[in-house]
Amino acid sequence: QLQLQESGPGLVKPSETLSLTCSVSGGAMNSGTSYWAWIRQPPGKGLEWIGSIFYSGSTYYSPSLNSRVSMSIDTSKSHFSLTVTSVTAADTAVYYCARLGSGPYYGYFDHWGPGILVTVSS
């Protein structure tokens, strides 16, 4: 059973860089056509896709965050990472990592981590 788990600091100061890691277990990261993704949810609000990365390292980012976001992947360590630069209070959210499925689930988020709350505050 594929499992994902986010990790990283729960508090980041304004103007600094947010860095999170998603550890993947129970399955290979370099199989099929699966992409790996970050999604966030500000408190009491909806879901916002941040970006997705393929096991080869190719990436797609949300246009609204493209200038501040970077993702990387290390399949040998079974994890992928997110950095968001120059954070403000508007970046406070629960951050989820997820898999974009393959086969019949192509393009849908079929596995999710439990999420990690990141607060931007001095």
Added chain:
Amino acid sequence: EIVLTQSPATLSLSPGERATLSCRASEDISDMLGWYQQRPGQAPRLLIYDGSNRASGIPDRFSGSGSGTDFTLTISSLEPEDFGIYFCHQRRNWPPEITFGQGTRLEIK
């Protein structure tokens, strides 16, 4: 960018009642729409993919319908664990585009 608009914003119903949730796309997305359930304090989970297909392990009281621009999620008889927030998501332009609806909150009346 394809915009997804969900209605209503909040739906108040009692256990045993039927729930009907709507998602409208700003352009034709064929059947490339999914529905997710988010229980309080939990991550979302995939319920329906490609408009009408239930994901693995999803009870048959959940059904999806629609194509083009108008989609519906129906819960035939609400169970207590069905209350939460429901999101729609389109994959028509993936890659590179992914968009979600703003969500419908299903609350106990």
